[in-house]
Amino acid sequence: MAGEVDRSVSQTVKAQLALRDQILSGSLRPGERISELQAVETTGASRTPVRMALVRLEEEGLLEAIPSGGFMVKAFSERDISDSIELRGTLEGLAARFAAERGVSARELEPLKECLAAIDELLRQVPISIEAFSSYVTLNARFHALLTELSRSPPLARQIDRAAALPFASPSGFVMAQSALPEAQQILIIAQEHHRVVVDAIENREGARAEAVMREHARLAVRNLRLALRNRTHLDLLPALALIKTATD
Amino acid sequence: MAGEVDRSVSQTVKAQLALRDQILSGSLRPGERISELQAVETTGASRTPVRMALVRLEEEGLLEAIPSGGFMVKAFSERDISDSIELRGTLEGLAARFAAERGVSARELEPLKECLAAIDELLRQVPISIEAFSSYVTLNARFHALLTELSRSPPLARQIDRAAALPFASPSGFVMAQSALPEAQQILIIAQEHHRVVVDAIENREGARAEAVMREHARLAVRNLRLALRNRTHLDLLPALALIKTATD
DNA sequence: CCCTCCGCTATTGTATACATAGCGTATTCA
DNA sequence: TGAATACGCTATGTATACAATAGCGGAGGG
Numbered sequence: 001m002a003g004e005v006d007r008s009v010s011q012t013v014k015a016q017l018a019l020r021d022q023i024l025s026g027s028l029r030p031g032e033r034i035s036e037l038q039a040v041e042t043t044g045a046s047r048t049p050v051r052m053a054l055v056r057l058e059e060e061g062l063l064e065a066i067p068s069g070g071f072m073v074k075a076f077s078e079r080d081i082s083d084s085i086e087l088r089g090t091l092e093g094l095a096a097r098f099a100a101e102r103g104v105s106a107r108e109l110e111p112l113k114e115c116l117a118a119i120d121e122l123l124r125q126v127p128i129s130i131e132a133f134s135s136y137v138t139l140n141a142r143f144h145a146l147l148t149e150l151s152r153s154p155p156l157a158r159q160i161d162r163a164a165a166l167p168f169a170s171p172s173g174f175v176m177a178q179s180a181l182p183e184a185q186q187i188l189i190i191a192q193e194h195h196r197v198v199v200d201a202i203e204n205r206e207g208a209r210a211e212a213v214m215r216e217h218a219r220l221a222v223r224n225l226r227l228a229l230r231n232r233t234h235l236d237l238l239p240a241l242a243l244i245k246t247a248t249d
Numbered sequence: 250m251a252g253e254v255d256r257s258v259s260q261t262v263k264a265q266l267a268l269r270d271q272i273l274s275g276s277l278r279p280g281e282r283i284s285e286l287q288a289v290e291t292t293g294a295s296r297t298p299v300r301m302a303l304v305r306l307e308e309e310g311l312l313e314a315i316p317s318g319g320f321m322v323k324a325f326s327e328r329d330i331s332d333s334i335e336l337r338g339t340l341e342g343l344a345a346r347f348a349a350e351r352g353v354s355a356r357e358l359e360p361l362k363e364c365l366a367a368i369d370e371l372l373r374q375v376p377i378s379i380e381a382f383s384s385y386v387t388l389n390a391r392f393h394a395l396l397t398e399l400s401r402s403p404p405l406a407r408q409i410d411r412a413a414a415l416p417f418a419s420p421s422g423f424v425m426a427q428s429a430l431p432e433a434q435q436i437l438i439i440a441q442e443h444h445r446v447v448v449d450a451i452e453n454r455e456g457a458r459a460e461a462v463m464r465e466h467a468r469l470a471v472r473n474l475r476l477a478l479r480n481r482t483h484l485d486l487l488p489a490l491a492l493i494k495t496a497t498d
Numbered sequence: 499c500c501c502t503c504c505g506c507t508a509t510t511g512t513a514t515a516c517a518t519a520g521c522g523t524a525t526t527c528a
Numbered sequence: 529t530g531a532a533t534a535c536g537c538t539a540t541g542t543a544t545a546c547a548a549t550a551g552c553g554g555a556g557g558g
Contacts, residue, residue, distance in 0.1 A: 011542065036510070046543045048297065051511090052304055059308035061407065068550060069510045083347075083402045090343050094336065153332045155415065158310065163408060260512065285540070295513045300541090317520065318540050 011045035016053035018043040023062050023073055024167060026242045030075035033066065060165045076166065076244050078229055082222045084169035089218020091160045092144065095151035096210035100202045104150050112150070112199055115143045119192055128185055136188065137172045143195055144171045147214075150202070167240040168225065176238065178224045180231060187224055191217065260294040265302035267292040272311050272322055273416060275491045279324035282315065309414045325415065325493050327478055331471045333418035338467020340409045341393065344400035345459035349451045353399050361399070361448055364392045368441055377434055385437065386421045392444055393420045396463075399451070416489040417474065425487065427473045429480060436473055440466065 019039060022028050039050045054071050057063045063071040119139050122132045148157050164170035168177045178184055194217040201210035229244070268288060271277050288299045303320050306312045312320040368388050371381045397406045413419035417426045427433055443466040450459035478493070 033509095037508095047510095048300075048542055048544090051297075051301065055301055055304050056308060059305060061404070079402075080404050084404045087340075087343065087405055087408060090339060091336075094339050098332075153328075155310070155329050155333045155412075156336055159336060159408060159412060162411060163404075166404065286538095296540095297512055297514090 011049035012052045012056075015039070015043040015045040015049045016056055019050075019053055019057060020060075020062065023057070023243075024240045026240065028073050030073045030243050033070055033072045034063065036070070061162070062165065073243070078226075078244055081166065081168050081244060082225055084163060084166045085174060085221050085225060086218050088160060088163040088169055089215050089221065091156065091163055092147060092218070093211040093214035095148050095153070095156055095160065096198050096202060096214045097207040098153055098156065099147065099150035100205050100207040100210040102152060103205065104202055108150060109199065109203060112143065112146050115139055115146060116192075116195055116199060119143070119195070123185070123189055123192060126185065128188075133179065137175050140175055140191075141171045147198070167243045173240065174221055174225065177241075178228045181224065181228055187220070190220060194220070260298035261301045261305075264288070264292040264294040264298045265305055268299075268302055268306060269309075269311065272306070272492070273489045275489065277322050279322045279492050282319055282321045283312065285319070310411070311414065322492070327475075327493055330415060330417050330493060331474055333412060333415045334423060334470050334474060335467050337409060337412040337418055338464050338470065340405065340412055341396060341467070342460040342463035344397050344402070344405055344409065345447050345451060345463045346456040347402055347405065348396065348399035349454050349456040349459040351401060352454065353451055357399060358448065358452060361392065361395050364388055364395060365441075365444055365448060368392070368444070372434070372438055372441060375434065377437075382428065386424050389424055389440075390420045396447070416492045422489065423470055423474065426490075427477045430473065430477055436469070439469060443469070 019034075022042065028034060034054065036047055036050055036054070039054070040047055043050060043053075045053075054063060058065055058071055062074055064074045066072055119136060122128065122136050122139070125132055128136070148160050151157065164173075168174050175188075178187060181187065194213050197213045198210050198217075201207075201213065268283075271291065277283060283303065285296055285299055285303070288303070289296055292299060292302075294302075303312060307314055307320055311323055313323045315321055368385060371377065371385050371388070374381055377385070397409050400406065413422075417423050424437075427436060430436065443462050446462045447459050447466075450456075450462060
């Protein structure tokens with residue numbers, strides 16, 4: 001062991017990425033205690049970086065400290081997830097409001113509008129292809145990231161990132177959760193309409209409207225998550241689903 | 250050194266508390282690089298727990314990683330702080346809404362009402378004594394904590410804690426920041442009125458009203474923070490103030 | 499047959515030793 | 529005299545050794 005280590009990235013980051021992937025991919029089951037030694041073997045890093053990674057993942061919300069020591073994979077109720085989505089929507093609503101009220105130049109709005117147009121292009125296909133859907137996920141994430149950035153509020157951006165750390169609470173994770181629904185494309189079209197309205201509201205400096213539509217965006221997401229979770233059969237391909245405790249509340 | 254260590258709490262927690270105190274008390278200036286070795290000496294813990302504490306404080310938002318390695322104390326603009334307060338208000342607004350919409354029994358509302366009554370009692374003094382003010386800070390923090398708890402949303406509670414980590418963004422830190430203002434007592438009375446309304450709204454299951462009043466509560470806080478920061482002379486007694494960059498935006 | 503107590507083992511928490519990279523300084527050359 | 533390069537030191541990143549504790553299993557007694 002330790003014969004050759006990748007020196008291009010720090011061992012800590014490497015361990016963090018590897019462990020997060022293991023958690024989200026379902027290799028580690030919720031409630032399961034994470035063995036440091038095992039993590040050392042699977043990640044190739046030594047105990048110190050592994051421990052740092054574990055601490056970071058705990059702060060991130062994916063792990064939970066065990067009183068007697070060590071960490072376990074956190075389990076989420078369906079409500080935890082829907083709350084997190086609504087939470088993110090509320091935060092993004094504030095971001096949109098900030099962007100609108102603080103003013104955004106046409107130059108700054110450009111990338112957002114390009115994003116919008118690119119998504120429009122994709123949605124023109126009926127039904128949407130797998131590749132186009134994949135592009136949609138990327139563009140959607142970019143749209144949300146740009147919106148966050150336009151708030152010009154690092155503390156808010158930080159919180160939004162945090163809120164998106166939970167499984168399915170990120171824009172991408174959420175979209176993928178719904179991909180199996182029959183009405184998926186219709187949902188994407190409505191979501192895109194929201195996107196369009198928020199850009200318009202920001203452009204016209206209508207803070208309240210910008211905020212309201214982002215919150216509606218999140219409520220739509222919550223409703224669809226519920227639908228998607230009823231369709232569990234279609235969702236077996238999403239390993240992160242295992243993190244959601246079944247019938248807990 | 251290291252002759253006797255306190256075994257009652259973990260070294261990591263001890264180091265984290267000590268370092269946070271050093272940051273918030275101004276012993277470590279913003280922008281300053283934190284020396285691990287120095288931290289080892291001042292905290293009495295060894296390098297491993299110190300490093301864990303540093304990682305946690307970074308996630309908490311008080312430290313910033315230096316690209317070349319190590320950490321520095323983060324500096325905050327006045328806007329960062331006011332954004333954080335508004336952010337917390339928005340989150341607490343959501344918590345109040347959740348509490349109202351999800352229903353709270355009379356039994357659960359009891360502690361909140363007791364808190365309210367106790368604060369009323371304190372505010373009856375004009376002018377308020379130092380001891381009473383100190384009690385106010387505690388009771389106010391308790392009120393906000395209870396409110397958060399009534400949302401029954403662990404993810405939301407987590408985010409609220411996070412948002413309160415920045416200097417002055419916590420209920421206590423914020424109240425203290427205004428303590429030197431001449432109109433301080435009047436402010437506390439208005440704030441208490443907000444508290445009363447939110448409890449009433451929750452009791453009557455008026456989610457929108459509960460949310461609105463908590464956001465107004467935060468806006469009041471932001472306005473008063475601005476006032477307080479103009480009165481810097483009065484605030485020299487608050488060392489955490491040094492974390493706020495002067496005239497940055 | 500079950501419950502309790504003792505001891506062992508495995509795993510985490512802590513400390514320290516080692517490697518490496520970055521930065522500052524000093525010296526030399528142009 | 530100034531700038532550039534090389535050398536060395538210091539501080540961080542990493543690895544591993546040591547210590548303590550908690551959980552578990554077995555054995556003995558009731």
